[in-house]
Amino acid sequence: MDLVDVPASTRQLDQHEHLDVPHRLIAAPRPLEVGQVVVLRDLDGRHRWAAVDRLRFTETDTVYEMQLGHPMPLERAVEVGAYESRRMARPFVRVPDVHRMLDGMREQRARARAEETARRSRVRPA
Structure with a gap:
């Protein structure tokens, strides 16, 4: 399961059901695909499920349209293999x-x- 860091807080994500985010703003190990389920980690370090609904392409980037799921405890993120400690500064x-x-x-x-x-x-x- 891929872990995707997004430049948004828990509070911001709680206010929405969907998230459009350019690839250049996320810390993802590889490009995402339609239908892919990932674990999002927000700026507060909280994890939640998300699914990639659509891809939109601009001249310079790929925008992922994601449906946000429920928050998950850290233990669950570790169980599904979507946890890694932050050894380096975030690339935003x-x-x-x-x-x-x-x-x-x-x-x-x-x-x-x-x-x-x-x-x-x-x-x-x-």
């Missing part, structure tokens, strides 16, 4: 993504300062 945010975000913030700050300087340095006619 990668170091290059953080660098790009920080670079973007630096550029925005520099642009704002340049615009403010230009605005203040305009010479007004007497």
Whole structure:
């Protein structure tokens, strides 16, 4: 049984019966297939059943349309072979993504300062 980490909390998942999630946002060992039953692990570390209802394809990703099932205790996830400890950081945010975000913030700050300087340095006619 495959274990799929999803970037959503237990509370968020409890409010829905279905979940559409792009492949790039899940930590899955391999691509999922229609009809496949998996165990989802949310950001809070809780497990629940899910079944892949449909696949939708975009230019850059595969979107899994999943029907959410009932929560399950950790012991059951271990029994079905869908448990592994989190030895590494979760892949939802990668170091290059953080660098790009920080670079973007630096550029925005520099642009704002340049615009403010230009605005203040305009010479007004007497």
